């Protein structure tokens with residue numbers, strides 16, 4: 001195995017991802033950031049210089065466990081201090097498992113400002129994936145707002161609340177077309193548009209007939225849940241979040257923020273035509289046009305417009321469609337199985353709340369407020385008063401009606417954390433509920449840092465003790481992100497075998513900003529020597545400056 005070195009500068013740049021010039025956060029002047037490509041077992045070494053003029057930055061390596069390097073997880077206030085302007089921080093960690101991953105900013109709402117890129121891990125030398133393909137494409141999906149993230153964050157934390165609304169544009173590999181359909185010739189009265197600029201030209205997948213391609217698809221959207229389909233073609237799902245799944249064939253896939261998939265595409269359709277690949281919004285009433293890419297059968301010209309219209313995503317609120325897709329995702333035969341019982345069960349109620357008139361999301365009535373001192377340092381060195389004391393609740397009152405808005409919407413903010421016994425097995429039940437408005441319950445994709453977890457069950461309504469008997473302990477899929485459907489619950493199981501402090505949160509950027517997350521700490525006493533650059537801020541900073549390192 002190798003060490004792969006990268007030297008990055010993170011800074012604001014001018015770019016036109018949807019043919020409209022804005023500023024966004026690029027890496028080495030690029031958007032999306034450079035793709036990291038490595039082999040399983042390699043070490044990634046990123047020397048990251050913050051060239052944002054007036055704000056800190058961190059980068060999270062989404063789906064990478066950071067076993068033995070919890071300080072490299074890239075979560076501000078959790079695993080490290082934000083890197084100050086003009087400072088350089090070295091992220092050094094191992095990529096253990098082949099798969100489709102990505103990285104992104106994890107400070108404030110910097111992900112929504114465009115701070116993301118792909119991280120692809122190939123099988124180690126001498127190892128092979130359990131499926132074959134002739135070529136591959138990488139599709140990093142995102143959504144894009146014209147409003148700056150400053151404007152967005154101020155709105156979300158204002159009274160009255162100002163919601164960000166739906167994104168202006170969906171992007172594929174950082175490119176999209178605002179207010180102008182590529183399929184213009186098919187839609188009467190729509191504008192044709194200038195899409196020759198390299199920043200916003202549609203993505204072209206150039207294929208040969210009768211071959212099989214692996215499409216790596218990851219979503220780092222700020223808000224949108226997406227559906228992806230390719231005209232006339234079916235796809236076979238083979239990977240989810242860096243784990244092999246039992247292959248199954250679909251017409252389209254749903255993908256939530258924080259998830260990744262690999263699908264196999266066989267180019268077995270009429271080769272004299274090109275085809276649309278289309279991405280549309282799910283789970284929220286869409287106001288954003290679908291994003292399109294072209295599957296270009298060689299030797300057709302890539303500018304030859306497909307004869308058939310782009311596939312249309314299922315109705316945004318057809319949750320049965322989404323559920324049937326999620327329920328089909330199962331571990332590939334031979335994949336690691338979960339422990340057959342858990343040592344602890346934590347039930348997390350997801351509600352939208354009010355705190356002093358501000359709109360928030362809460363988990364068991366606590367809205368996460370991150371402390372100034374990163375947990376990893378304050379827990380490792382047992383600093384008092386660095387974050388709120390006490391264990392957050394393990395459950396919510398049995399009288400709470402998940403089908404109705406909260407009768408008392410008042411909630412509290414806290415930075416308290418769940419301390420989990422090292423190497424114990426934990427079940428988490430994510431319980432969805434009605435939001436503040438009547439008859440509204442939203443989709444939330446939950447992402448766990450530092451682990452993959454088994455998705456052992458889903459259900460509608462309120463989770464009940466008797467549901468435990470229905471858990472799938474035979475072939476549950478391993479993932480790092482899983483969705484909770486409106487008014488439903490999702491059960492996950494994981495082994496707390498990774499010393500560190502790990503965020504577990506809704507991957508919707510504004511929801512995390514509004515407090516929708518919790519902190520898990522496990523085996524912190526086993527954490528090795530934390531590089532002091534990760535901790536020099538807040539109380540740990542003062543302690544190190546006075547040389548009182550225990």
Ligand SMILES: O=C1O[C@H]([C@@H](O)CO)C(O)=C1O
Pocket residue numbers: 163352435436442510511514
């Ligand atoms: O967090 C959210 O706030 C709005 C809405 O509930 C209140 O404006 C919305 O759609 C969210 O997802």
